[in-house]
Amino acid sequence: MPEKTNPTHDAVDTILAQWRRERPDLDASPMGPIGRLKRCTALLEQRLEACFNHYELTMWEFDMLATLRRAGAPYCLSPTALFSTLMVTSGTMTHRLKRLETRELIIRVANPHDARSMLVQLTPAGVVLINQVVEAHVDNERQLLSALSAETLTSLDTQLRALLRSLEQDGAAQA
Template sequence: MSPTASERDDEVDLLIDAWSRRLPDVDLTPLDVMSRLRRAANRLARLRADAFKSAGLAAWEFDVLAALRREEPPHELNPAQLIEATMIGSAAMTNRLDNLSRRGFVDRRPNPRDGRSVLVRLTSEGATHVDDAMRQLAAREGNELRGLSREDQATLVRLLRRLVQDPD
């Protein structure tokens, strides 16, 4: 089966062809996958940023609010749990929580089980924004995938899952 016009001579094909001429002894097959994944990741980052912006959020705000929203009511976590969920440092989390609190998206209160710490709770305003962002994101990502059948999407998920799993 020959490739369709949209599957021939894209940027990655041209990149691989050029490098093949310079380094004919190197197997550049991995570039075929990884360069396309990088391009897809860059496209996804732009799509996500636009979806979050349309809901009045920055990507970092979405990350923190989404971590809280996924929790069962009352949608609260301590800062250490938020750091683990968002994979950022303590100082960055403090700054983010200050900003989100100023915007009225989260409330902080003393932790009744540990007087030295606080609990961060999603407010109704924060829930409205993060829910809107998720709706926007799902619609936009669905639109991006419209050219793939459900079966193709399932195959892609299966293959990507294998690719990102730890080899051990």
């Protein structure tokens, strides 16, 4: 039998109610925030991708171009710095670099500090593109968050920062 619809409830409330019904002995409350974070991530990614698609970019392409742009002029990083920042494997990074090179958004240049290695640099076309996309991206994110008050956003950001720091510290301790 489907759960009754309550306008203040979300899909996670339905899941929690089902667990309370099926396993009243189990405190499933941690599923609330984790489930909401997962569902928000999935829904946000869909809307972020829609913005990037307008510029014929994927999310990972945006992330890579934005990482290079944030590095500051001359918008250049080592492949190791890129894959560490983007949390992907070196094999994945190699494939992605080739794709962006084919699109003429990045080039590989000699590392002036180490003749054995190359750096990844935005091309002029890559700089123009990422400058356009990042403006649209920020506007999109602002719109996505517009249902929340400034006070709520500040509180949410503070709480998510605390969670992220905790998870990062736990991850570092386990590594």
